[in-house]
Amino acid sequence: MKRPDGRNVDELRKIEAKAGIIKRADGSASFKIGNTIAYAAVYGPRNLYPRFLQNPEKGILRCNYNMMPFSGSGERIRPGSSRRSKEISLVTEKALLPVINLGEFPNSVIDIFIEFPQTDAGSRCAGICAASIALAEAGVPMKELVAAVAVGIVNGEVVVDLSKEEEDMDGAVDIPIAITTKSNNISLLQMDGMIKQEDIKKAIELGKKASQKIFELQKKAIKDKYNV
Ligand code: ADP
Numbered sequence: 642m643k644r645p646d647g648r649n650v651d652e653l654r655k656i657e658a659k660a661g662i663i664k665r666a667d668g669s670a671s672f673k674i675g676n677t678i679a680y681a682a683v684y685g686p687r688n689l690y691p692r693f694l695q696n697p698e699k700g701i702l703r704c705n706y707n708m709m710p711f712s713g714s715g716e717r718i719r720p721g722s723s724r725r726s727k728e729i730s731l732v733t734e735k736a737l738l739p740v741i742n743l744g745e746f747p748n749s750v751i752d753i754f755i756e757f758p759q760t761d762a763g764s765r766c767a768g769i770c771a772a773s774i775a776l777a778e779a780g781v782p783m784k785e786l787v788a789a790v791a792v793g794i795v796n797g798e799v800v801v802d803l804s805k806e807e808e809d810m811d812g813a814v815d816i817p818i819a820i821t822t823k824s825n826n827i828s829l830l831q832m833d834g835m836i837k838q839e840d841i842k843k844a845i846e847l848g849k850k851a852s853q854k855i856f857e858l859q860k861k862a863i864k865d866k867y868n869v
Contacts, residue, residue, distance in 0.1 A: 668779025672771035676761035681771035700746030789819035
């Protein structure tokens with residue numbers, strides 16, 4: 642089956658990843674997948690204020706997901722926080738936490754700001770991919786990277802990296818997943834739609850394979866930054 646944009650079922654959209662794009666930040670990255678563009682900027686580890694939020698045992702990770710007002714499909718997106726952006730910020734934190742050792746940073750915070758000038762589905766996954774590169778560039782000790790991609794069902798077939806057009810099709814199922822790149826653990830799995838048990842297994846396998854391709858591009862972005 643060919644997909645609306647001509648891709649094969651296991652084919653990702655074109656990806657471009659870059660580290661070190663925001664010089665003022667401690668770490669930063671862009672991650673473009675098709676028409677979805679994510680920028681991530683990391684500040685910290687730095688002292689956490691107000692002080693009563695500090696934990697002397699370990700630091701905290703704080704993610705902020707934000708779609709820019711013009712980043713949807715034409716209608717202005719109301720600036721500021723929404724239920725959706727709060728949820729995505731939270732799941733982004735949870736997807737990244739397993740690879741970071743916050744025990745090394747008592748009383749501290751690592752802030753990650755993730756902004757989207759343009760989206761065409763898969764934005765939470767693109768944000769996680771960008772944030773993971775930015776954390777590495779910031780020098781935050783990480784056990785491994787995190788790669789993320791949406792998998793799901795389009796026209797009854799298991800596919801990887803759904804576009805907005807595909808996500809909006811009747812019967813489509815959208816499953817964003819994040820995979821830790823060495824131990825191959827799942828650190829995010831959400832689902833929108835109904836899927837058969839055998840299909841979800843197939844979809845996760847497809848996602849794991851795709852995440853290895855993404856991992857290679859994330860690694861390349863970091864290496865390119867340091868010319869190694
Ligand atoms: P994800 O981007 O992670 O796939 P969703 O499934 O919630 O998350 O959204 C799919 C796509 O729908 C987004 O990438 C974006 O293009 C579009 N979208 C989501 N929320 C809005 C909004 N408030 N206004 C316009 N477009 C939106």
